[in-house]
Amino acid sequence: MKRTGFIERHNLWTEVQKEASQQIEAVVKERDLLLIRVAWSDQHGIVRSKSLLPQAFFSALENGMQISTGTFLFDTGSALVFNPFVSGSGLEMPEMTGAPNLVAVPDPHTFRIVPWAKRTGSILCDQYFQNGQAMPFSSRGVLRQSLAELHQRGLEHIVGLEVEWYLAKLSDPAIALTDVGTSGKPGQPPKVSAVKRSFQYLLESHNPEIHDLLLILAENLVEMGLPLRSVENEGGVGQFEFTFDPIPGLQAADTMTMFRMATKQICRQQGYIASFMCRPRLNGSSSNGWHLHQSLIHRTTGENAFMSANPSMLMSDLGMHFVGGILKHAHAACVFTTPTINGYKRFRPLSLAPDRAGWGLENRGAMIRLQGSFDDPNTHIENRVGEPAANPYLYIASQLICGLDGIDCQLDPGSPTEEPYATENPALPQSLLEAISYLSQSELFRQKMGQQFINFIIKMKQSEISRFLEAVADQSPDEYSKQVTDWEQREYFELF
Missing domain, CATH: 3.30.590.10 (Glutamine synthetase/guanido kinase, catalytic domain)
Incomplete structure (x- = not known):
């Protein structure tokens, strides 16, 4: 029996997003893409990303992609603001202690072919803790919350x-x-x-x-x-x-x-x-x-x-x-x-x-x-x-x-x-x-x-x-x- 993925388990996608993810897989195969830039916006609005090969990307469409909390710890000049190796990382958040991984969940609505880079795609993500709770420092999440109201x-x-x-x-x-x-x-x-x-x-x-x-x-x-x-x-x-x-x-x-x-x-x-x-x-x-x-x-x-x-x-x-x-x-x-x-x-x-x-x-x-x-x-x-x-x-x-x-x-x-x-x-x-x-x-x-x-x-x-x-x-x-x-x-x- 197939194990339920992180995205399905925590009900993070709409039915429309689920259908779009299947279309994305077809596009990746049809266009013979080699690298997919799985990206997110940090607190400064600066884009961070990892490039995944197709099989790893298909896995991310089920389970999200593991990313470090590191991009949330630095200011615009890459100076460390929060020490992850003290309790709560100076943020009074136990979930941030020790610089643990977050889960970056792709939003299928944002998938694009990158026309200026050969065999490359791109997709934007939302960030969650390992328990499926929304990461409160995700700026995209902040906007989604305002739009929901x-x-x-x-x-x-x-x-x-x-x-x-x-x-x-x-x-x-x-x-x-x-x-x-x-x-x-x-x-x-x-x-x-x-x-x-x-x-x-x-x-x-x-x-x-x-x-x-x-x-x-x-x-x-x-x-x-x-x-x-x-x-x-x-x-x-x-x-x-x-x-x-x-x-x-x-x-x-x-x-x-x-x-x-x-x-x-x-x-x-x-x-x-x-x-x-x-x-x-x-x-x-x-x-x-x-x-x-x-x-x-x-x-x-x-x-x-x-x-x-x-x-x-x-x-x-x-x-x-x-x-x-x-x-x-x-x-x-x-x-x-x-x-x-x-x-x-x-x-x-x-x-x-x-x-x-x-x-x-x-x-x-x-x-x-x-x-x-x-x-x-x-x-x-x-x-x-x-x-x-x-x-x-x-x-x-x-x-x-x-x-x-x-x-x-x-x-x-x-x-x-x-x-x-x-x-x-x-x-x-x-x-x-x-x-x-x-x-x-x-x-x-x-x-x-x-x-x-x-x-x-x-x-x-x-x-x-x-x-x-x-x-x-x-x-x-x-x-x-x-x-x-x-x-x-x-x-x-x-x-x-």
């Missing part, structure tokens, strides 16, 4: 991605042993040169300089099944913006994860560096943002729950309360929307990035930009606060948590502003340290994400901040808070 209300989260990033020509990968750094001390960033000249926003005449690479990227992303919508030449030297069609929240987070992974790998393969760092230390660079377009729809009818049925209202009451929640909790949510030290250098007045928590109608200076009007089925909000290095699952989950609290408490977002940089709306945090102080005081996030998870994230970020402050000890706060430091370029440029 939303679905119980009969609503679906629809998300459109608008992502800015930098492309540079690789001159020197800086991989000499003297350059690569050590744990907690990232080495020299790669040396790069510009791919085009000047700061000309949407300049058509520059397209020949970068068309071939952008075509390769577009071809690969479309072949992967990602809903790419547009490719734009932004204002910075080598800055681009890719947008994607609106899709459900979990699919959007998976898409962002795969998009960053694919873009970085394809560009590197072609002799370039793609960086999703918010404000890289490159001459002539402006900040990268990740604008999150979002709305709610009724699951039974498909109607837009943000659309106003009242000619005198810009948006429905539900939509207004959703915005009210996002604005009320914006400061604590910054740890998830803007999780790097570098990202706070984007919050500047008159910069097309917000510097305070407010909203406006079709206003790109406001944190929340409302697009749509009475009886417009495309009515939605655009949150402009995020950076492209953010963990997609935590960014999107934070929006749901804040927005639903706004609905429950019937929060009023106040009046829209026409002068977003001159209003009395509360200023956004000026540093990651300030954002952490708001998160540590947030009862809402502790309730919705769990005390363990919030403590975990705060300690992760405190480690990052401590290393940064040590590195800039010889500078004044006025210097390192305004200028992009060498530490930031080492820490984030190649990683994100």
Whole structure:
């Protein structure tokens, strides 16, 4: 008698996922795939993976894949934050003592052929303990939990991605042993040169300089099944913006994860560096943002729950309360929307990035930009606060948590502003340290994400901040808070 596998035993898949897994096995055999990258997103939104040969992968579709807890113990610079060899690993979690294995369970809905790598596939995973309980530090799990609460209300989260990033020509990968750094001390960033000249926003005449690479990227992303919508030449030297069609929240987070992974790998393969760092230390660079377009729809009818049925209202009451929640909790949510030290250098007045928590109608200076009007089925909000290095699952989950609290408490977002940089709306945090102080005081996030998870994230970020402050000890706060430091370029440029 066949023994029941881990996934079946703990009822971790829907019937649709089970059927999809059988189709995946057929595709692996038909396409003669040799390696399948079984991947997951860590707490920073960075993709980790193991490559399995077909038989091992087929086994993972029944029993999951054994992975170490190690990727959950380090900050962005690979500095050890939690000691696994003390009781509870400093997390008050007996399950983490001794760095035991977790079980990474593939989600069949995320399987893709990797078009830029021969005979290779990829699939994303959720993490569980050996007893089948969900791993509380799984960021994909955090989003799934938030979506489950939303679905119980009969609503679906629809998300459109608008992502800015930098492309540079690789001159020197800086991989000499003297350059690569050590744990907690990232080495020299790669040396790069510009791919085009000047700061000309949407300049058509520059397209020949970068068309071939952008075509390769577009071809690969479309072949992967990602809903790419547009490719734009932004204002910075080598800055681009890719947008994607609106899709459900979990699919959007998976898409962002795969998009960053694919873009970085394809560009590197072609002799370039793609960086999703918010404000890289490159001459002539402006900040990268990740604008999150979002709305709610009724699951039974498909109607837009943000659309106003009242000619005198810009948006429905539900939509207004959703915005009210996002604005009320914006400061604590910054740890998830803007999780790097570098990202706070984007919050500047008159910069097309917000510097305070407010909203406006079709206003790109406001944190929340409302697009749509009475009886417009495309009515939605655009949150402009995020950076492209953010963990997609935590960014999107934070929006749901804040927005639903706004609905429950019937929060009023106040009046829209026409002068977003001159209003009395509360200023956004000026540093990651300030954002952490708001998160540590947030009862809402502790309730919705769990005390363990919030403590975990705060300690992760405190480690990052401590290393940064040590590195800039010889500078004044006025210097390192305004200028992009060498530490930031080492820490984030190649990683994100």
